[in-house]
Amino acid sequence: MIEDLHSGVAGRLRADAQRYTPNRRAIVEILEATERPLTIVEMLGSRRLAQSSLYRNLAVLEAAKVVHRVTSTDGFARFELAEDLTDDHHHHLICARCGAVADFTVSPALERTLEEAMGRVEAVTGFRPEHHRLDLVGVCATCG
Amino acid sequence: MIEDLHSGVAGRLRADAQRYTPNRRAIVEILEATERPLTIVEMLGSRRLAQSSLYRNLAVLEAAKVVHRVTSTDGFARFELAEDLTDDHHHHLICARCGAVADFTVSPALERTLEEAMGRVEAVTGFRPEHHRLDLVGVCATCG
DNA sequence: CTCAGTGCAAAGGATTTGCATGCCG
DNA sequence: CGGCATGCAAATCCTTTGCACTGAG
Numbered sequence: 001m002i003e004d005l006h007s008g009v010a011g012r013l014r015a016d017a018q019r020y021t022p023n024r025r026a027i028v029e030i031l032e033a034t035e036r037p038l039t040i041v042e043m044l045g046s047r048r049l050a051q052s053s054l055y056r057n058l059a060v061l062e063a064a065k066v067v068h069r070v071t072s073t074d075g076f077a078r079f080e081l082a083e084d085l086t087d088d089h090h091h092h093l094i095c096a097r098c099g100a101v102a103d104f105t106v107s108p109a110l111e112r113t114l115e116e117a118m119g120r121v122e123a124v125t126g127f128r129p130e131h132h133r134l135d136l137v138g139v140c141a142t143c144g
Numbered sequence: 145m146i147e148d149l150h151s152g153v154a155g156r157l158r159a160d161a162q163r164y165t166p167n168r169r170a171i172v173e174i175l176e177a178t179e180r181p182l183t184i185v186e187m188l189g190s191r192r193l194a195q196s197s198l199y200r201n202l203a204v205l206e207a208a209k210v211v212h213r214v215t216s217t218d219g220f221a222r223f224e225l226a227e228d229l230t231d232d233h234h235h236h237l238i239c240a241r242c243g244a245v246a247d248f249t250v251s252p253a254l255e256r257t258l259e260e261a262m263g264r265v266e267a268v269t270g271f272r273p274e275h276h277r278l279d280l281v282g283v284c285a286t287c288g
Numbered sequence: 289c290t291c292a293g294t295g296c297a298a299a300g301g302a303t304t305t306g307c308a309t310g311c312c313g
Numbered sequence: 314c315g316g317c318a319t320g321c322a323a324a325t326c327c328t329t330t331g332c333a334c335t336g337a338g
Contacts, residue, residue, distance in 0.1 A: 019337090021293065040327080050295045055328065057293085071215040075303085075327065093271045104269065106261050113257055117250050118280055125248065126285025127237045133279040136262055141270025163312080165318065184302080194320045199303060201318085219302065219328085 005032065008085050009066050016064040023049060024057050028066065028081065037070040037078035037092070037101050073137070074099030091133075095140035102140070149176065152229050153210050160208040167193060168201050172210065172225065181214040181222035181236070181245050217281070218243030227275075235277075239284035250278070 009028055010020040026047050031038065043054060058079055061067040066085065070078040072094050078101055083089050089111070090103045118129045153172055154164045174190045175182065187198060202223055205211040210229065214222040216238050222245055227233050233255070234247040262273045 019292075021337095023293075052296080052329080053294055056330095059329095069217070071217070073213070073215070077327085093265070093269065093273075094277075095271075096274060102269075102271070104265060104271075110257055110261055113254055114278075117254055121237070121248060121280055125237065125246075126288065127239075127246070127248075127280070127282055128288055129237075129280040129282035130240060131281055133238075133277070133281055134258075135277040135279075136265055136271070136273040137275055137277055138266075138271055138273035144270065144272055163317075165312085167318075196304075196321080197319055200305095203304095221302085 005081075005085060009061075012064045012066050012085075013060075016060070018060050018064060021057075023053055024061060027054070027057055027061065031067065031079065031081045032086075036103055037080040039076045039078050041076075043079070070101060072099045072101050092135045093140065094135050094137045095143055096137050097139055097143035100140050100142070104136070106134070149225075149229060153205075156208045156210050156229075157204075160204070162204050162208060165201075167197055168205060171198070171201055171205065175211065175223060175225045176230075180247055181224040183220045183222050185220070187223070214245060216243045216245050236279045237284065238279050238281045239287055240281050241283055241287035244284050244286070246284070248280075 006020075006025065006028065009024075013020050013024070026049065027043065030043055030047065040051070040054060043049075044051060058067060062069055062079075065082050067079045068082050070080055070092065072078060073096055076099065090105045093102045093104055095101075114132050114134065118132055122128055150164075150169065150172065153168075157164050157168070170191050170193065171187065174187055184195070184198060187193075188195060202211060206213055206223075209226050211223045212226050214224060214236060216222060217240055220243065234249050237246045237248055239245075258276050258278065262276055266272055
């Protein structure tokens with residue numbers, strides 16, 4: 001199933017007329033190996049890769065819907081693999097103190113309710129929802 | 145009830161050993177008059193106020209839990225009055241194209257379910273949730 | 289050969305801070 | 314009077330961009 005991931009990534013890049021270069025594969029592997037969204041600095045620590053190349057490749061991967069940008073309370077962008085590539089729908093615990101982000105999941109029943117709510121929003125407003133973002137903001141174990 | 149708002153703000157600032165200055169009151173009034181979170185630029189357009197003073201006062205107001213910072217997809221910070229000051233619990237529609245943010249509400253039943261989920265998270269993880277953030281990300285009427 | 293990807297360094301832009309001044313308490 | 318708020322301008326810092334080089338097809 002690991003190769004499934006990479007062939008999925010390659011497919012999405014191809015659809016965007018983009019190549020699956022070694023740097024891009026390295027980024028995907030870094031994100032694959034973690035359980036939470038990573039910042040630029042965290043990703044740079046893992047492998048030798050120019051900061052600008054990282055930013056540029058993340059932009060390409062984001063446009064191809066391979067990675068997803070996660071926004072926290074600090075000024076640092078964080079990235080994770082797209083949920084529909086990893087079959088791992090989850091939500092985020094965001095620390096209001098330090099900005100750390102961790103993953104968590106909720107019950108299928110709650111997810112179903114959320115999906116229903118999204119459908120209703122589309123019917124009432126002119127807004128067409130693509131996905132939902134349920135984050136819990138609070139204080140993490142370290143800062144607490 | 146308008147005065148209730150200002151006395152509530154004054155109280156929270158006092159608790160933080162901060163004054164309720166004219167600039168701070170102006171900021172609260174600007175936010176009170178709108179139905180969606182505002183960016184720095186939008187707030188500057190309303191009244192004559194130095195950019196640095198706006199940033200500094202927003203930091204003070206945020207620390208006193210008078211205003212709340214809303215994060216969108218573009219790089220612009222947005223601010224709204226704290227929900228527990230206005231008795232107006234709502235969520236956000238975030239446009240993935242232009243970053244515009246609008247407010248919306250969901251059913252009380254869904255809210256109750258969300259609160260229950262939050263309680264469960266605290267029991268399982270070391271994370272102590274303060275509030276939840278349910279955003280729908282999609283394409284707004286203008287960009288659609 | 290061509291053209292996208294890469295790395296380095298410089299630029300960009302939202303946000304923050306230093307400092308002198310003014311005003312509230 | 315003392316200290317905080319204010320405004321202006323300069324500095325910060327994450328992020329983006331210009332440019333020359335390299336490598337894959």
